[in-house]
Amino acid sequence: MCANAQMLGTRGSSVTVAAGMLQKAGLIANARGSVEIIDRRELEEAACECYGIMQRQTEKWRGDSE
Numbered sequence: 816m817c818a819n820a821q822m823l824g825t826r827g828s829s830v831t832v833a834a835g836m837l838q839k840a841g842l843i844a845n846a847r848g849s850v851e852i853i854d855r856r857e858l859e860e861a862a863c864e865c866y867g868i869m870q871r872q873t874e875k876w877r878g879d880s881e
Contacts, residue, residue: 837861 834845842858844851852858859866 834843834850837843837858838845840857840861842852842854842861844853
């Protein structure tokens with residue numbers, strides 16, 4: 816199992832498909848073992864509401880917001 820898939824708790828093929836879609840959309844550049852974010856704002860907009868929820872929770876844990 817690839818490391819990214821293991822971190823996400825999914826199959827490597829699922830990560831490959833998702834990364835391919837994001838790369839085709841011009842949001843990331845993906846090469847074996849390396850991912851470069853090309854358009855962070857658009858990538859965040861393409862993400863489900865889970866991204867915003869996790870971002871707020873992380874800020875809360877760090878004490879960045881009350």
